[in-house]
Amino acid sequence: MVVELNRENFDEFVKQNKIVVVDFYAVWCGPCMMLAPIIEQLAAEMPSISFAKVNVDNARELAMKYGIMSIPTLLVFVNGNLVDRIVGSMPKEMLKARLQRLIDANKNA
Amino acid sequence: MEVDLAVIGAGPAGITAGIYAVRYGLNVVVVGNQPGGLAMHAHEIENYPGFKAISGAELMQKFMQHATKLGVNIKHATVVQARKLLTETEQFEIVLDSGETIIARALILALGTEKKKLNIEGEDKFIGKGVSYCYTCDAAFFSGKTVAVIGGGDSAVLAALLLSEIAKKVYVVYRRNKLKAQHALIQKLKAKQNVEVIFNAIPVKFIGDDTLKAILLDAFDKSKAVVSKLNVDGCFIEIGEIPNTALAKQLGVNTDEHGFIIVDKEKRTNVNGIFAAGDCTNTVLRQIITACADGAIAAYSAFKYLSKSNENQ
Numbered sequence: 001m002v003v004e005l006n007r008e009n010f011d012e013f014v015k016q017n018k019i020v021v022v023d024f025y026a027v028w029c030g031p032c033m034m035l036a037p038i039i040e041q042l043a044a045e046m047p048s049i050s051f052a053k054v055n056v057d058n059a060r061e062l063a064m065k066y067g068i069m070s071i072p073t074l075l076v077f078v079n080g081n082l083v084d085r086i087v088g089s090m091p092k093e094m095l096k097a098r099l100q101r102l103i104d105a106n107k108n109a
Numbered sequence: 110m111e112v113d114l115a116v117i118g119a120g121p122a123g124i125t126a127g128i129y130a131v132r133y134g135l136n137v138v139v140v141g142n143q144p145g146g147l148a149m150h151a152h153e154i155e156n157y158p159g160f161k162a163i164s165g166a167e168l169m170q171k172f173m174q175h176a177t178k179l180g181v182n183i184k185h186a187t188v189v190q191a192r193k194l195l196t197e198t199e200q201f202e203i204v205l206d207s208g209e210t211i212i213a214r215a216l217i218l219a220l221g222t223e224k225k226k227l228n229i230e231g232e233d234k235f236i237g238k239g240v241s242y243c244y245t246c247d248a249a250f251f252s253g254k255t256v257a258v259i260g261g262g263d264s265a266v267l268a269a270l271l272l273s274e275i276a277k278k279v280y281v282v283y284r285r286n287k288l289k290a291q292h293a294l295i296q297k298l299k300a301k302q303n304v305e306v307i308f309n310a311i312p313v314k315f316i317g318d319d320t321l322k323a324i325l326l327d328a329f330d331k332s333k334a335v336v337s338k339l340n341v342d343g344c345f346i347e348i349g350e351i352p353n354t355a356l357a358k359q360l361g362v363n364t365d366e367h368g369f370i371i372v373d374k375e376k377r378t379n380v381n382g383i384f385a386a387g388d389c390t391n392t393v394l395r396q397i398i399t400a401c402a403d404g405a406i407a408a409y410s411a412f413k414y415l416s417k418s419n420e421n422q
Contacts, residue, residue: 030245031149031150031246033166034149085237092185093206
């Protein structure tokens with residue numbers, strides 16, 4: 001499941017989950033539409049990661065806070081700290097490998 | 110998985126090939142790592158008949174819905190390897206990034222193109238921090254700001270037109286002395302008060318701190334002077350496309366001096382059983398409608414080819 005976040009619930013979601021991937025997107029952005037189904041699939045395949053999305057049109061202040069200037073952008077948080085930023089769409093297996101490395105690195109943390 | 114026909118690429122050419130192939134009764138799969146292809150980036154399309162104005166993303170969604178409804182299997186995956194099998198009859202094997210292997214009796218390469226980069230200092234550093242290759246995606250983040258568009262063709266002018274509605278000031282930076290975009294687009298651009306075209310200029314370096322702050326320029330024709338520095342918050346690069354034909358080379362398919370796949374009027378390549386369609390081929394016009402037409406012809410030719418090889422078996 002990919003949780004839709006906004007200004008009200010963003011901070012809490014990031015704090016409460018160990019590894020969080022947030023997809024900043026918009027409905028008018030073609031590459032975002034390519035990435036969205038990949039994120040849905042990864043959410044089903046990688047249960048140790050909490051996946052979320054932010055519609056930049058509804059949460060402009062969040063996009064500004066994190067300096068988003070290009071979408072899609074994925075922000076990756078571990079224990080509430082921003083650890084990675086992935087700009088642009090990418091093939092599923094490549095993204096999965098990048099996230100798997102992050103899971104492995106944080107297994108014993 | 111074994112199929113009659115595998116189409117590699119899921120842009121307008123690939124999807125159309127899928128639609129035609131399934132209607133010819135072929136067992137077809139369309140594999141693409143960017144469903145919708147580069148057309149997904151188009152902000153507004155005004156030259157696809159039947160739609161006075163439609164966004165690329167919306168049109169491509171319609172394409173995909175149409176194909177899926179007809180029973181075309183569209184796989185969202187990257188083909189990492191392709192080869193011809195050493196069997197008695199022509200067969201090809203393609204390997205996907207998921208590890209899955211597809212065996213096909215014929216292939217249509219609809220590999221498309223990707224946006225060219227400038228390859229200058231600072232370009233990679235500022236991707237997502239001011240440098241963008243997708244104006245439809247990123248224009249909205251530059252409301253009230255100053256931006257530059259690099260290029261002088263249709264996509265550069267379309268980018269400038271959209272940005273002029275959002276940004277405070279838009280520079281169009283082009284190396285030549287005359288824009289090469291369609292007349293109708295140039296006329297629209299001329300009417301914009303906040304757009305300034307800088308001719309005879311090539312970007313040489315992006316500078317900034319956390320985000321992009323300026324572009325250093327050089328004169329293309331050194332005998333004429335050009336402003337040396339543009340202070341901008343964003344830069345949209347629209348300098349054309351290069352073909353994605355790495356797979357074609359793996360298969361021994363011939364390309365021209367620019368890397369485009371050489372096809373005949375039936376969209377056949379030099380390799381028996383391999384056809385090609387759309388922007389990746391040595392065509393004269395690269396538009397959605399021409400890609401669709403190519404896809405239809407390629408599917409027809411593949412169908413004829415497969416029927417003939419059935420007779421010979």
